Amino acid sequence: MRRATLLSLIVYALILAALIARSGSLLALSLPFVTYLIACLLRAPGDLSLEITRTLSTERVGSNVPVDVTMTVSNAGSSLEELLIKDGVPHGLTVSDGSPRHLLKLAHDQTVTWTYAVRGSRGHYAFSPVRVKAYDPLGLISREQTFPLSAAARLFILPPVLRLKYVAIRPRRTRVYSGLVPARVGGTGTDFFGVREYQAGDPPHWINWHATARHPETWFSNEFEQERVTDIGIVLDGRERANLYDHQSIFEYSTLAAAALADAFLSQGNRVSLLVYGRFLQWTLPGYGKVQRERILRTLALAEMGDSQAFAGLDNIPTRLFPAHSQVVLISPLIYGDSLLLREGTDDVEVLIKLRAHGYQVMVISPDPVTFEESVIRANPLQKVSLPDVELAARIARIERSLMLQRLQRAGIQVINWDVSKPFEQTVHSHLGRPLAYLRATGGNPGTQAERAVGGKR
Amino acid sequence: MIAAIGLVITAAAAAVGLVFGAPSGLRIILIAAALGGLLAWDLTGLNRRLRLAAASDDLSTIRRHHLVWLGLTIGAGLLLTTAAMLIPLHFSFAWTVFLVLVAILGMAHLVSRLYRG
Numbered sequence: 001m002r003r004a005t006l007l008s009l010i011v012y013a014l015i016l017a018a019l020i021a022r023s024g025s026l027l028a029l030s031l032p033f034v035t036y037l038i039a040c041l042l043r044a045p046g047d048l049s050l051e052i053t054r055t056l057s058t059e060r061v062g063s064n065v066p067v068d069v070t071m072t073v074s075n076a077g078s079s080l081e082e083l084l085i086k087d088g089v090p091h092g093l094t095v096s097d098g099s100p101r102h103l104l105k106l107a108h109d110q111t112v113t114w115t116y117a118v119r120g121s122r123g124h125y126a127f128s129p130v131r132v133k134a135y136d137p138l139g140l141i142s143r144e145q146t147f148p149l150s151a152a153a154r155l156f157i158l159p160p161v162l163r164l165k166y167v168a169i170r171p172r173r174t175r176v177y178s179g180l181v182p183a184r185v186g187g188t189g190t191d192f193f194g195v196r197e198y199q200a201g202d203p204p205h206w207i208n209w210h211a212t213a214r215h216p217e218t219w220f221s222n223e224f225e226q227e228r229v230t231d232i233g234i235v236l237d238g239r240e241r242a243n244l245y246d247h248q249s250i251f252e253y254s255t256l257a258a259a260a261l262a263d264a265f266l267s268q269g270n271r272v273s274l275l276v277y278g279r280f281l282q283w284t285l286p287g288y289g290k291v292q293r294e295r296i297l298r299t300l301a302l303a304e305m306g307d308s309q310a311f312a313g314l315d316n317i318p319t320r321l322f323p324a325h326s327q328v329v330l331i332s333p334l335i336y337g338d339s340l341l342l343r344e345g346t347d348d349v350e351v352l353i354k355l356r357a358h359g360y361q362v363m364v365i366s367p368d369p370v371t372f373e374e375s376v377i378r379a380n381p382l383q384k385v386s387l388p389d390v391e392l393a394a395r396i397a398r399i400e401r402s403l404m405l406q407r408l409q410r411a412g413i414q415v416i417n418w419d420v421s422k423p424f425e426q427t428v429h430s431h432l433g434r435p436l437a438y439l440r441a442t443g444g445n446p447g448t449q450a451e452r453a454v455g456g457k458r
Numbered sequence: 459m460i461a462a463i464g465l466v467i468t469a470a471a472a473a474v475g476l477v478f479g480a481p482s483g484l485r486i487i488l489i490a491a492a493l494g495g496l497l498a499w500d501l502t503g504l505n506r507r508l509r510l511a512a513a514s515d516d517l518s519t520i521r522r523h524h525l526v527w528l529g530l531t532i533g534a535g536l537l538l539t540t541a542a543m544l545i546p547l548h549f550s551f552a553w554t555v556f557l558v559l560v561a562i563l564g565m566a567h568l569v570s571r572l573y574r575g
Contacts, residue, residue, distance in 0.1 A: 003503060006462055008569045010469050015565065017473055019558050025476045025485065028542035032493055032535025033469075036500075037568055039531040082520055084510055099512030105519055114514070137527040139503050 004140050007037060036138065044141040045134035049077030052130050052147045054087065060156040060298075066096050066117040067155060071130075074111040081105055082135040088128025093120040093155070120157050122255065124302050127153040158297045159252075162260040162425050167268070167432045171230045171361040173325035179229030179269040189224035196223050229269045231286060233322035234258055236300070237314070237332030238278025240307040245373035246380075251305045253367040253420045254331045260424055261329060261365070262296045274299055277317060279306025314351040319358060328360045333369040336400055349404055353411040363414040366405070370397045371419050461502035468495030489539060493532060500528055 014030035017023070050073055057068035071087055087100035098116030106112065129148040135141070174183040186193045195208050198219035211220035236258045237243070243251040258274065265272045266289065274296045276282035284299045286292075310316060314332075322328055334348045356362045374394040377385060405415045416431045418424060472492035475484060504524050508517055549557065 003462075003499075004569075006465070008565070010466065011565060012562075014469065014473060015558065015561055017477065021477045022554075023477055024546070025543055026473055028539045029469075029472055029476055029489060029492060031538040031542060032496060032532060034565070035535035035538060036496065036531050039527065039534075041568060043527075081523060082507065084507070099514070101510060101512060103507065103511035103515050103517070103520065105516075105523065114512075135507065137524055138500060138531065139507055139524070 004037075004040075007033060007140065011037065037140075040136045040138050040140035043081065043136045043138075045080055045136060045143045046078055048080075048132060048134055048143060048145045050075055050132060050147065052085075052132075052149060054127065054130070054149050054153050056153050056155060059154060060158055060294075062160055063122050063157055064119050065157075066119045068115050068117050069100070069127075069153075070113065070115045071100075072111060072113045073106065075106040075108060077108070079105075079107045080134045081137040082139060084133040084135070086131045086133075087116075088130060089118060090125035090127055090155075092123055093118040093125055118155075120155075122157050122159050122252070122301055124298075125155045125157065127155070156298055156301045158301050159255045159259040161263045161297070162256065162423075164260055164264040164425055164428050165433060167261065167264045167428060169230070169232070169265075169327050169361070169363065169432070171232075171325065171327035172359060173323070174228035174230040175271065177229045177269070178227060180227050181230045181268070181270065183226040183228040185226045186223035187226040189226050191225045193223045193225040195220050197221070229271060229288075231323045231326035232265045232270050232272045233286075233326060233328045234262055234265075234272065234274045234296075235317060235328060235330045235332075236274065236276045236303060237330065237334075238276050238303055238305050239311065239332075239335075240278070240305045241312070242333050242335050242369075243305050245369050246376045248372070248376045249305060250333055250367050250369055250372050250420065251303075253372075253418070253424075254333070255300050255303060257331050257365050257367065257418065257424055259297060259300050260428070261331070262300075263293060266290075266293045266296075272296065273321065275317070275321060276300075276303045277311060277314070278304065279308045279311070281311070281318065283321060314348050317351070317355070319355060319360070322360065325359045325361070327363065328355060329363045329365065331365045331367075333367050333372075334364070334401075334404065336404060349407050352408060352413055356411050356413050361414075362412075363416070364408060365416045365418060367418050367420045368401070370394055370401055371421065373397075375421065461499040465495040465499040468492045485543075493536060497528070497532060 011030050011033045014026060014033065018026035018030065052074075053072045055070045055072075057070075061067050069087065071085070073085060082103065083106045084103050085101065089095060089100045096117045096119045098114065100116050100118075102112075102114060104112060127149075129146040131144065131146050133142050133144045170182055170184075172184070174181055174185075182189075182191065186196065195211050198207060198212075198221045202221045206221040208220045208222050212218075236254055238251065238254075243249050243254065262272055262274060269288070271286045271288050272292060273286035274282075274284040276299065282299060282303065284292075284295050287295065313335075314330075330352065332348070352362055352364065371394075374390060377390050378387070401417075405417055408415050416427060418427045468491045472488040475488040480488060504521070508521070511517055511520075
């Protein structure tokens with residue numbers, strides 16, 4: 001019951017009782033209550049005429065980094081005896097310092113400013129309007145108002161971006177601009193590509209003297225492999241079934257990998273696009289440079305897991321979004337082919353093999369769900385599962401996964417099995433940080449290492 | 459909630475005591491108890507509001523301001539009650555009905571304004 005209602009009822013009851021009993025003293029008893037009501041009414045807050053501004057120290061920040069929110073409230077109206085101001089902190093953010101809520105007395109033309117700090121995990125957060133409640137000096141009458149601020153404060157908490165030194169890829173087709181990706185075309189470059197007949201204008205140090213000596217009738221020059229930029233499409237698998245293990249999500253690791261790879265590819269000058277494949281498709285158009293990096297990071301900040309019947313399998317990846325023969329990087333824990341929920345022909349492995357058959361250079365970065373789930377089960381003391389059973393189940397699952405990854409490798413798909421307990425940079429460095437000559441020697445697919453990584457767990 | 463129940467009980471007890479003609483000494487105690495109930499109820503409300511404040515808020519100003527207002531209000535109410543009980547005024551039945559109607563209408567207006575606020 002509201003305080004004002006209770007007091008009004010008491011006053012009415014006393015007056016009515018005084019009337020019925022014809023008792024003057026009872027009427028006199030009601031006088032302090034009436035005085036209280038009148039006093040509150042006399043000092044009741046009128047229309048709130050406040051100017052409120054909210055400023056964030058930054059609009060984009062890394063995970064769990066504190067962001068200062070500065071609130072300024074000016075009172076252009078009459079003096080307010082008790083004013084409760086509550087800022088609309090979005091759900092998901094935690095207040096790490098200060099308070100978004102303040103109770104204060106605000107005189108006419110007075111301005112107050114305070115700062116509090118929030119932090120949170122990856123995501124996009126929009127602040128709600130500020131709620132203000134003004135009371136009379138005795139707190140009986142209140143006036144509540146919300147103040148939607150003119151500039152809606154939004155906070156992007158971006159995934160952490162790991163700096164990868166070098167990521168070696170070998171797509172079948174490159175773009176015309178020079179870059180760092182071997183183009184499979186002879187010309188100027190750094191890596192030896194072949195020998196051709198000397199052409200006028202070739203620098204003298206290009207002349208291959210050995211070949212020229214063997215064939216005195218003509219001269220030969222060394223040819224180097226051109227390095228260009230390329231189109232890279234990153235596909236982030238956001239399917240809940242592929243990412244949720246024992247109520248724990250491995251999706252954050254996939255997001256981390258996507259951010260690190262996008263950053264590395266863009267810093268090499270490539271044209272990168274991102275497709276988040278989950279409840280729906282979230283497509284970031286291809287682009288270059290820092291602006292594209294920001295677009296991709298913002299998309300990753302918004303990326304969420306989800307399930308939909310249409311995107312249960314990877315067969316609905318819109319391959320037309322990626323230029324023909326370009327590099328496609330799929331970041332997914334992958335779903336095993338025997339899943340009952342998958343339609344026929346939508347097994348992840350089959351879809352990837354088809355993608356490869358269409359001419360795309362496919363690379364799969366797969367956060368290892370078996371090791372992840374095993375560690376989750378072991379870390380949870382409430383799990384009533386015997387450890388030998390867990391070990392046996394993990395061993396079987398690992399063998400299944402190993403066979404699946406080997407199928408992919410045999411199809412010419414580059415597979416990187418990432419044990420998420422190890423740093424991503426380390427995994428990338430050992431698999432993709434090799435010199436290009438090494439990759440060329442192994443057919444552009446360091447599968448043996450991936451096999452070792454998988455096989456080593458057995 | 460307990461403060462609200464206490465307020466209702468003390469007001470009702472005072473009303474019953476006054477209606478059934480309690481001795482003058484007890485009357486003062488009953489009225490003081492009703493005012494005490496009002497005070498306790500008010501201060502409970504203040505405490506509840508102060509709990510919403512941040513640690514850095516200047517609560518002493520708000521508290522002091524509130525107590526001043528409360529003291530003035532209760533003092534004025536007590537003065538009016540004492541005056542009403544000490545100075546006997548006699549009205550005819552018609553005047554009594556008129557004054558009570560005016561009081562009820564006035565209260566209704568007051569309460570409606572209070573709700574509009």
